[in-house]
Every structure is written in structure tokens, then in C-alpha cells.
Amino acid sequence: MKNKLPALFLAAASTAFAVGPVVVFQDDFSTDTLAADYSASGVDYNATPETVTIKRGWNGGANHLEIAEKFDLAAGGATELTVAFDYAFGASMYGSAFTVQYKDGSGTGWQVIDTINYTGLNANDDGLAANPHTITITEGATYKFTDGAAIRLKAADGNGNKGYTIDNLTVSVDQSPVSGKGTVILISGLGGWLLFGVCLASRGGTRRGRDNSGRK
Secondary structure: OOOOOOOEEEEEEEEOOOOOOEEEEEEOOOOOOHHHHEEEEOEEEEOOOOEEEEEOOOOOOOOEEEEOOOEEOOHHHOOEEEEEEEEEEOOOOOOOEEEEEEEOOOOOOOEEEEEEEOOOOOEOOOOOOOEEEEEEEEEOOOEOOOEEEEEEEEEOOOOOOOEEEEEEEEEEEOOOOOOOEEEEEEEOOOOEEEEEOOOOOOOOOEEOOOOOOOOO
């Protein structure tokens, strides 16, 4: 006897729960995006090997790479924000450092969320950003998640030669379980539930590069 076709039952406007990171910005610098996607000072684009370099400390330590897009972290109930990138110091940049900074949209100034220091092991002069780095902040008393949030990397030491090479810059937020519109389909013949329609914790953002991994 042949199996009967599975019966389908649709429940519209059900509650959906989405879990996992959402990439809201991504750039592997395969093209020069400095003018279009950043507010930058003292930053050079390197066509080979497709990276950018924040110059060390010149311009009174104001050199920085700021993502021009502002993020709405108030929408969707996000509770974590992660900034990831690959980097390298130039060789022999003793005592040098750069920072990762966050600014919410409520008028609070820039907050340093991480400082990356020269160690010698994280330096080279071949132009490659060979050191992966990730920093995650959590919404709360220290970091407010609002509409209009901004991210930048900034020089933190004095004047000197060379700089900080950056590649594969990615910003992502978590997907907290938040209610949303979705459609649940019960496939009775398989005895399981399938969910169609996903709620994202943040709106989609700029993505540059060849794939969603951010790696070349």
C-alpha cells in the first residue's frame, strides 16, 4: 500500500524565534571602499594585498577608520555586538597600539571597548593582516544599544612610521528570541514542525566581498 501524502496544516501569524549572529556590516577590502563606506582620517588603501592601513599616530593621534553606516541596535532586542577583523602592526613598532571604539546614538562620546598592543609576534612588513581578533560587548549600563550606534578603529600611540593593517572587518549582532510574524507548517506524515519566516535582530547592512564569511 502506498503512503498517503503528508497532511499540511498552516498556522499563520505564529511566533518565530531566531537564534544566531546577524552580520550587519562586512568588508574584505577587495575594492577600495574608503570613500563610500567610511569616515576615515590617515588611512590608505592597499590594492595588493587588498587591505587598509591606519597610519601610526600622525595627525595628533586622530587617525581612524570609522564605518560610515550607523546601526539600529534598539530594533529586534539585540543584546550583544561583535566586531571582528584581521590585523598586523608594521615591524618594529615598539610601544604602539590601536583601539576599537563604540559610540551609541544617545549623545554619549566614543568608548574604548578594546586596545590592541604591539607584541612583536603580531607584526610584519609583508602587508598581510595575519592576526584575527574579535571583541564582543553586551548591552547594559556600560554600553547602551540604541539607534545610530557607530564603530571605529583608531590610532592610540604617538607619531611614528608605518601603521596598523586591517582586513576582513565584520560587525554582527546576536539574534535574541523575539516575537515576530511567521508561518508554522505541520507535516503530519513526518511528525515534525517546520518554520518559515525569520525575525532578525537587526536590519541588514553593508556587505562587501566574495562571500558571507568575510574571508577572501
